[in-house]
Amino acid sequence: MSKANEILAKIKSYHRIIIHRHMNPDPDAIGSQLGLKFLIQDNFPEKEVLASGGPVHDLDFLGEMDEVSVDKYSNALVIVCDTGNTPRISGKDYDCGAFLIKIDHHPDDDQYGDLRWVDTTSSSTCELLTLWAQEVGLTISKRAAQLLYAGIVSDTGRFLYPATTPRTLRLAADLMSVGFDWAALNRKLDSISVTIAKLSAYVFENLVVDQNGAAKVIITQEILKDYQLKDNQTSAIVSLPGKIEEIIAWGIFVEQEDGHYRCRLRSKGPVINEVAKRHDGGGHPLASGANAKDLAEVFTIYQEIQEITQKYEGRKNEFTSLS
Numbered sequence: 122m123s124k125a126n127e128i129l130a131k132i133k134s135y136h137r138i139i140i141h142r143h144m145n146p147d148p149d150a151i152g153s154q155l156g157l158k159f160l161i162q163d164n165f166p167e168k169e170v171l172a173s174g175g176p177v178h179d180l181d182f183l184g185e186m187d188e189v190s191v192d193k194y195s196n197a198l199v200i201v202c203d204t205g206n207t208p209r210i211s212g213k214d215y216d217c218g219a220f221l222i223k224i225d226h227h228p229d230d231d232q233y234g235d236l237r238w239v240d241t242t243s244s245s246t247c248e249l250l251t252l253w254a255q256e257v258g259l260t261i262s263k264r265a266a267q268l269l270y271a272g273i274v275s276d277t278g279r280f281l282y283p284a285t286t287p288r289t290l291r292l293a294a295d296l297m298s299v300g301f302d303w304a305a306l307n308r309k310l311d312s313i314s315v316t317i318a319k320l321s322a323y324v325f326e327n328l329v330v331d332q333n334g335a336a337k338v339i340i341t342q343e344i345l346k347d348y349q350l351k352d353n354q355t356s357a358i359v360s361l362p363g364k365i366e367e368i369i370a371w372g373i374f375v376e377q378e379d380g381h382y383r384c385r386l387r388s389k390g391p392v393i394n395e396v397a398k399r400h401d402g403g404g405h406p407l408a409s410g411a412n413a414k415d416l417a418e419v420f421t422i423y424q425e426i427q428e429i430t431q432k433y434e435g436r437k438n439e440f441t442s443l444s
């Protein structure tokens with residue numbers, strides 16, 4: 122039996138299914154979690170399907186979480202979407218169910234669960250779930266299609282990042298043909314508040330870039346307070362340095378209330394998840410996250426980014442002209 126059919130068989134055999142995703146959710150985390158919830162509910166209306174993981178802050182326009190008490194987990198199937206490692210799972214009760222499935226596109230460093238479907242060639246977990254729904258012959262409703270589409274659009278940077286493939290575009294097109302207002306959804310996903318616009322200006326003003334294209338910016342608690350922003354709202358500025366031609370790899374270091382720094386690492390070529398893994402983190406080769414206990418560790422991480430950027434040989438493959 123294929124992995125896709127094994128997952129379907131498990132879903133069919135449980136009455137209650139509880140779906141988790143990662144902390145600090147992005148649209149792929151929420152889109153895969155709620156997209157899967159609706160795929161199951163719309164095809165198997167007799168089942169109880171719950172989404173667990175706490176508030177989603179500014180992404181609540183995508184949907185809401187359910188209140189899930191621990192007693193709900195007995196005899197339940199638990200599915201964790203878009204989460205590479207267990208410490209990042211939002212909701213501590215994820216391992217209290219009868220059977221655990223991991224569906225993800227991050228490197229499979231932490232092989233948790235009784236059944237895993239991990240495809241690191243997929244742009245997003247939403248792409249993987251769209252493929253799954255088609256493969257097992259499920260009907261994709263409008264509400265499921267919008268969520269899956271939102272996750273694909275966001276995790277590919279609007280089909281810009283290298284993880285975008287012909288399959289990504291085909292599946293996104295299939296979701297669009299279900300029929301929903303994708304222009305309005307794209308606008309919503311792409312819009313920023315005035316305060317984020319001002320923080321963007323701060324980021325551009327304060328970027329430090331070395332001669333090889335390694336960049337960093339530090340956002341302190343003081344800055345967050347000045348701009349009246351919370352850490353989770355900084356996701357809108359993480360991709361900004363990538364727009365700058367000279368920048369190859371970068372880190373955005375956001376000071377947290379307890380004094381440690383959330384490190385958001387991005388790259389156009391040099392593999393940065395090995396850096397992340399050395400500093401309490403992980404993620405994709407070109408998009409990772411880590412934690413620095415203090416400013417000294419932030420400087421160490423930046424130094425490591427500088428080193429891999431200096432060694433990076435890929436510049437000669439850069440696009441030069443159409444001819």
Ligand code: AMP
Pocket residue numbers: 143145147205206209227356359384385386401402403404405408409410411412
């Ligand atoms: P972020 O910068 O939070 O948007 O994260 C970028 C990517 O790295 C996402 O795919 C995350 O799932 C992953 N990631 C972020 N922080 C961590 C962490 N502490 N451990 C493992 N993976 C992480």
